[in-house]
Amino acid sequence: MIRMRLDRGPAVPAAAVTFVALVLLGRQLAPYDPERPVAVPWSPPSGRLPLGADALGRDVLSRVVSGGARLLTVSLAASAAALLCGVALGLVAGWGSASVGRAVRWVCDLLLAVPALILALVLAVALPGATAVVVASVLSGAPLTARVVGARCAEVRDSGYVRSAIERGERTPTVLVRELLPAMSGLIAADAGLRLVTALQLATALAVLGLGPQPPAPDWALMLSENLPGASLNPAALLAPAVPLALTAWLPASAARAAGRRMGGAA
Amino acid sequence: MTAEGTALLEASGLTVCRAEDGSVLLDGVDLRVGPGEVLAITGASGAGKSTLLHALLDTLPAGLRRSAGTVRRRGGVVQPGADGRRWRRARCGYVGQDPAVALHPRWRVERIVGEELTGPRAERAQRVRQALELLGLDEEFARRRARELSGGQAQRVVLARALAAGPDILLLDEPTSAMDRDTARRVIEAVRARRGVPELCTVLVTHDPTLVRELADQVLRLSSPATPPLPPRALGPRVGERRSGALGAVLATRGLRVVRPDGAVLLEGADLDLVPGELTTVLGPSGSGKTSLLHALAGRRPATGGQVRLRGRALAPQAHHRRRDELRAVQLVGQHPAGELNPAHRIGRAVARPLRVLHGLDARGSAVAAAELLAAVGLTADLAGHRPHRLSGGQRQRVALARALAARPDVLLLDEPTSALDAASARVVLDLLDRLRAEGMAVLAVTHDPAVARRADQVLHLRGGWLVPHGPVDPLPTVTGRTS
Missing domain, CATH: 3.40.50.300 (P-loop containing nucleotide triphosphate hydrolases)
Known part of the structure; x- marks a missing residue:
């Protein structure tokens, strides 16, 4: 009941926008330099350092506040790229002739056979971490988006409003962008949330494995692996990056869903 | 079975409003359908007839809320939620206004009609055949897929599904709107067969005076303050001996x-x-x-x-x-x-679009012309800002x-x-x-x-x-x- 109310109101999109802005501007808000020691290693939380210090005595709060910008930027870029490619492929598959649709589906199935994480690991050897996340997200996410969008597109194509748009002489790109996409906005928004979550998982996994940002840069995923040994001395140092990481996955995804519903996914 | 005087379906003070702005769609509707009775609901387009059926069934679409009133079945209150759902499944049959949209396009007719039946296979098939026959659909028809049906056929298939299950309470929303007179006659006979059977009752939304005259034991006329006053009848030139x-x-x-x-x-x-x-x-x-x-x-x-x-x-x-x-x-x-x-487009924009594409009007000119067209078909100007899901079937x-x-x-x-x-x-x-x-x-x-x-x-x-x-x-x- 509460969840449904949250989903419908403007609260979730507003919270998501605020959250993303805070994460992106985080470095300016940090009380200390996140890369310099300011206290004894593994200091527990105190009045001066609300979340204590990490293995090198750096302020955990400052590192958490400034540690999400890169991760979020990479994930947003990766999911946007995957979504764009997927929607475009889906429209081609759903709108084009049966043979075009089959060809697109065949390529998608082939790409889906490769596990995303393995793909990202292989790419990360050759490419910088961020690029590897983007490319892996597109290769593994776009086929999924193309599948749903293509199936829905094939359904909507025969609806009365699409037909009547054709019958008043709208050009095909206009029909696709003006009639089909808005009618599918709810579905696409929900899918955007999914793409963001998978991109985030890929980016986090690469960072935890040391293929992303390098120390001493503050990064939530990196902090998870750095602060694991001191879990008994300062548990806050381990929990602090985990909470915003989870929020990053949940908030934008539900905001996208809520926005899609308000944009007329009511059909 | 039923004590004399106990209504099978009864609603009192049923009030439905929109969740977002609190505007009232149905204001304190009372109705009472006794054993074997048929209630006809009539009223202008957009008066809330379909909404009333949904309110009775507790299946209001997202965005609408039953803010007051109770629904009683044989004197017992039906609670919204799981209770209402079980009651719907066991006792109610519902045929919506736009049946072709509700049918799964790939299912065959026999599967659709037999969906809610239980019992041995042969018996189920028998009941499906009977229900189809009752509405004038032959055996060959049972093998067709839903997407191959015409509007009137889809309407009959949905009706056959509802009738085959033999529900205590049958709610029909414009059941004959896409049918010719002979076919509508079969529907009338099928509903008439339910009349007078003490366990059964029927609620019927219709614009067709024939249906009301032939079937209704009582008529509920809905009027709503939201209904636009109709423009005075324009005396168009006679078109006849042309x-x-x-x-x-x-x-x-x-x-x-x-x-x-x-x-x-x-x-x-x-x-x-x-x-x-x-x-x-x-x-x-x-x-x-x-x-x-x-x-x-x-x-x-x-x-x-x-x-x-x-x-x-x-x-x-x-x-x-x-x-x-x-x-x-x-x-x-x-x-x-x-x-x-298009569910995503506001009404005004949808009507203005052909003016822009085909006649090169600018945004303001097309909006004004669209408002005139909406007025000409008897719709109020405030609808222009709404999306289609807020509109009734007749308004759409x-x-x-x-x-x-x-x-x-x-x-x-x-x-x-x-x-x-x-x-x-x-x-x-x-x-x-x-x-x-x-x-x-x-x-x-x-x-x-x-x-x-x-x-x-x-x-x-x-x-x-x-x-x-x-x-x-x-x-x-x-x-x-x-x-x-």
């Missing part, structure tokens, strides 16, 4: 042939002439191919053979091969109000008409233009069409509504694949509908 002065046909077909994907011939050698200023109506039993004829003319589903000519020039069979001015000249208003409007139907008129077509093709309208709204629409015809528009309407057929200059009958002039018909297909 055939003599017939100009050349604006749209004509020669030897039009339409074949269903499964190979059945729907239309054979149809010759049709649509003359400026004339209303031509096509009648015919449900599933005879009336909609396919319109689709072939508009290029929605191309004809298999023959020619469609616009002012003597042959038109491409498919819409996307036609030129823009050819497209503008022929506009189709489809049968299913729910599928005709008129929006779709306004959008087609925005193209300023020479030929207007209408598929059941009044099926979701009450008599007063239908008159507004028909008067408007009369005025437009006086200005030279040709109208072809597929309809079951005698009010439309009465105004026609030419009435054709589609029977066994042949288009013939209405009247005593030669059973052999020797005449085709050449009329000019």
